[in-house]
Amino acid sequence: MNPHSFENRPIHPVPRLLSVNDEPTSEEKALVVAAISRAKDEVDSKGRLSKYGKDYKHVGALQTFIREGYSIISPVRRLPVELIREIMIHTAHDPCPDLDNPPYLLGHVCRLWRVASLSIPLLHSTIPHLRLQKYNDTSAFSQHLLQVIPKVPFYSFKLSNLSGPDIHPMANLYFQTSKSWKSAFITADPSALEPKSTRLVRSNVPMLESLRLHVATKRPNSRYAGQCYAFENAPCLREAEIKCSTVFFLKLPWKQLTKYKEHSGRAIGIPLIIFDGNPIEHLTYITAQPSSLLVHINPATLPRLTHLDIRLYHDSSISILPRLTLPSLHNIRVRDPGTTRLFQGIVNLVIRSGNPGAKLNLLRLAIYTQPPKPLELVHLLLHTPHLIDLECNNIPSEDLAQITMLTIRSLPGQPSLIPRLRKLTIYSPSASTFDSINKLIDSRSKKNTPQSDHSPLEVVRLVFADAPTCEEASSALDGVARADNRRAYEDLSGLLTELDVLITSYKSERHQGLVQTLSDWRAGRKLDSLLSALESIKIDDPKLIEVRALSILRKFWLLDSCKIPQESKYHFLRRAHSLLDVWTAAFGDQPNGDRWIRHGLRSLLYLRTRGDEDGCERDLIDGEYKFVDEPTLFWPYEDHPET
Structure with a gap:
């Protein structure tokens, strides 16, 4: 150390x-x-x-x-034990438990909280993630499971590497107690889900409310993955997430689902879930291959659907938007690079779904498609007056200028354009639009809209295809905070990238044994060397510290100590938090005058004027933007997105 x-x-x-x-x-x-x-x-x-x-x-x-x-x-x-128990009971009854951060972690707060947690068996109803291996010893885990299950009315679990046809003994223990399943997250190969392998589960999940099923095919180019009928009779099932890269036949109670997410090579449940009057509320469809099954979807009104997310990662557009009427729609996100008419398609959807005499109450709109024609986006925005969050790729200068003009020259009673907009994200903006973007920000600033009906822009984010493009843009755009010592900045950035890679590896389930002990020793030495290098960097320029640096350190500090090799020897978490305190002090000392800051490797974030009561600095250190969630932020550029 x-x-x-x-x-x-x-x-x-x-x-x-x-x-x-x-x-x-x-x-x-x-x-x-x-x-x-x-x-x-x-x-x-x-x-x-x-x-x-x-x-x-x-x-x-x-x-x-x-x-x-x-x-x-x-x-x-010093809270009363009675209040601590109420907090824990409320957490234990969470309808959507976090399987990676189970409720029993509340018992780690202090000794008083641990004593209280031991008196609430339900707090342990979320079972730790188990990654099955052919030779791993799960006897201790088996004893823990056998102690927990009889004491709780239901339990939630995450099970990985399930393979068949010979099912792992631990998986059999789960299957034998499927009557108590509340939330299940299973990653399995197709043979482990065949009717013969899941006979103990079929029609035996009366309490199951949430199912996440990831089918890990070993041959991604195979034409058929298999079938699963184990969950066709699940009377309480309301949420389902399915991920499979090939054809997979799955039976679920489709008509009762309220939330469905599918990430597939070929459509699995989408054709079955879209029908007139379906109670579905959240629908997500992500695919890398076109599916002819979507052609056969009949026109349908989904009266309760509020969130629609369609991401096509291929160039053959088979849009289902023309077949949908969504009167309750609030959020829509569409990636469809294969069509030239996506903007008009969304306009038609908005008009079709609106009530007579009133426009659809659409609050969030995200579009990634072929570059829009001039004023095509403006035509769409005329139909979305309630919009507060907009994402789009490379908005033309003409559209930005029109939005700016209608903001500056708007008169009482005159139609305005997206007056409530607070968040704007532009993907792959061209350098020719930078000046127009800054003018739009100025027109929507707090000082320029005190008496206006327009809301000031709180967040403007520019997202680029890769880090070099973002670096080039930060040089061309006025007002970007840049460290004077670029060599020190590049050294720090390289070390942070290494740490981020290690964090990802530590998040996976780890197993004990001779080999693991040896790898722990080597990993501990490597991590110690990396943190020591970060500690030795002299921070004499506040601009060296960007949001990404604070974000990566926070992610590391939030890891469970048991997932970090040699933590007790090297005190990694304490050192990371101390380093975070130093970097936060430097970050908060950045000079006034800069209006943009790097927010990740491929993003620039607009900084509201320092000194405002709702200034951006607090959001970057403690608030909504303190973490850089790149898989979510950069979804247009992921070939196989996980979000």
């Missing part, structure tokens, strides 16, 4: 509180409060120094001390 990773930190007044979960006494609390006050005064005095003369490592150490002090005296550690 880097011996300097915790230097400059004040000495804690009550050191024992750092190593126990006991509640501090009144005297100890008073000492901690006084120490926090002194540290905050010192941070304030540092803040009055010149921008580039600040010792960010010392400020970060003070912030770490303040954070740890507040956690020790936090009211959360």
Whole structure:
């Protein structure tokens, strides 16, 4: 471990509180409060120094001390046991449990919370993720499962690497208790889902509410993956997610589903779920291959559908939009690069779905298709006056100018264009539109719309096809925050990319044993070397730290310690959080004047004017944009998206 990773930190007044979960006494609390006050005064005095003369490592150490002090005296550690139990019971009854962050983690807050969690068996009804291997020892896991299942009325689980036809003993244990399934996430090869392999499950899932089924075909080019009838009689099933790259025959109670997501090579459930009067509310369809089955879909009105997401990753457009009427639609996202008439198709859908005398209450619109013709987008926006969130690829300058003009020159009673728009994302904007984008932002700024009916733009994001294109755009666009020392910036960026790759590998399920212990040792040394390199980088320019840097460190810090090799030896999580405190101090010290900042490898984010009560800095550090979720943000460029 880097011996300097915790230097400059004040000495804690009550050191024992750092190593126990006991509640501090009144005297100890008073000492901690006084120490926090002194540290905050010192941070304030540092803040009055010149921008580039600040010792960010010392400020970060003070912030770490303040954070740890507040956690020790936090009211959360002193809540009444009755209230803690209510919180845990509410979490345990979550209709959509997070299978990667199960509710029993609440017992890790402190000793008091752990004692309370042990008295609530239902809190353990979300079973930890199990990745099956041919030779892995699951006896301890089996004992845990046998202890939990009899004590809870239902349970949720995530099971990976299920293969057949000879089913793994642990999978059989799950199958034998399928009557208690509430939420199931299964990744399996086709043979494990055949009727013979799933006979214990068929017609034996009376409590199943949510199903995620990923069929992992070993031959992606095969024409047939198999069939599964195990879930055709599931009276409580409301949500389903299916992923399969080849033809797969699946029986589900399609008529009762309210949320359905399909990521397939050939259509599986889409032709069966679209019918007149279906109660479906959320519908997502992602495909990389055209399907002739979609041609046979009959015109249908889906009265409850509020969210529609269609992403076609091929050039043969077989759009189902002309067959749909969606009177409750709020959100629509469509990727269809094979058509030249997508804009007009959405206009027709909006007009067809609206009530007589009133336009459809469409709030969010995302489009990725062939480059729009001038004023084609404006024609669509005239029919969506309630829009608050817009995503589109390469909006022409003519459309941007028209939106700007109708904002500046709008008069009372005169039709306006998307007056409520707050978020704008433009994919692959050309350099010729940069000036028009800045003018649009200025026309919708808070100072220019105080008495107007137009809402100020809160978020504007420019997304590019790759990192070099984004770097080129940041050089051409006025007002982009750029580090002066490009060599240091590139070194930091390379280390962050390595750390991000390691985080992805640590998120997968890990197994114990001799080989794993050896790999843990090597991985621990590698991670120690990487974090030490990050700790040694001198942060003398606040612009070195971008949102991506803070985001990657946060993702690492949020990992379970058991998923990080040699954590107890190298104190990785504590070091990462201390480093995060230093970088956050530097990031918050960026000079005024810049209006754009890098938000990931391929994105630029508009910064609202610093000093506004709803300024963007807080969103980037603690709010909505503190994480860079690239798979979601850059969905047009993913050949096989996972979102």
